[in-house]
Amino acid sequence: xxxxxxxGMSGASPGQAAGRGSLSGGSSKKAFGDVxxxxxxxxxxxxxxxxxxxxxxxxxxxPSLIGRMERAVESARLKGAxxxxxxxxxxxxxxxxxxxxVVTTMSRDDLKNRIITNVDSAVFM
Numbered sequence: 280x281x282x283x284x285x286x287g288m289s290g291a292s293p294g295q296a297a298g299r300g301s302l303s304g305g306s307s308k309k310a311f312g313d314v315x316x317x318x319x320x321x322x323x324x325x326x327x328x329x330x331x332x333x334x335x336x337x338x339x340x341x342p343s344l345i346g347r348m349e350r351a352v353e354s355a356r357l358k359g360a361x362x363x364x365x366x367x368x369x370x371x372x373x374x375x376x377x378x379x380x381v382v383t384t385m386s387r388d389d390l391k392n393r394i395i396t397n398v399d400s401a402v403f404m
Contacts, residue, residue, distance in 0.1 A: 323349055323374070329381045336386050338370050351402040352376060360400035367404045371395075 323345060325333070332338070340348075348365050355363045356376045365372040372384045373395070385393070 323352065323379055323381055325381045326383075329372075329384050332384050336384070336389065338384055338386060347404050348372060348374070348381075351404055352379065355400050355402050358400070362398050362400075364395055364398045364401045365404060366401055373398060 333340070344367070347367075351365045352363065352374055361376050363374050363376060365374055366387075368387075370384060370386055371390060372381050374381050
């Protein structure tokens with residue numbers, strides 16, 4: 280019996296969580312304990328893809344924005360949302376609520392002529 284890939288899941292190898300680096304820890308990757316602690320604290324985590332897009336698009340976040348995003352995510356979670364678009368004045372963040380992970384981001388200018396799919400809710404900040 281072979282290993283089957285799950286549609287939409289890529290990049291994970293044995294001993295590695297999808298998009299989260301090595302579970303055993305590496306010099307440039309977060310240790311499993313660090314990831315677990317972040318999850319327990321309830322803070323948002325930015326995926327490598329989201330960090331890359333932020334750099335490419337010049338999107339910056341500060342503690343105030345993170346706080347507003349966390350409140351938006353919690354409000355949507357309480358309403359049963361699972362994958363949301365958090366829409367701010369300048370930027371849009373796509374967040375997976377069960378994992379509390381920002382999976383990608385874009386500026387509002389990038390939204391022109393674009394379609395956002397696989398999102399069940401939107402929260403305006």
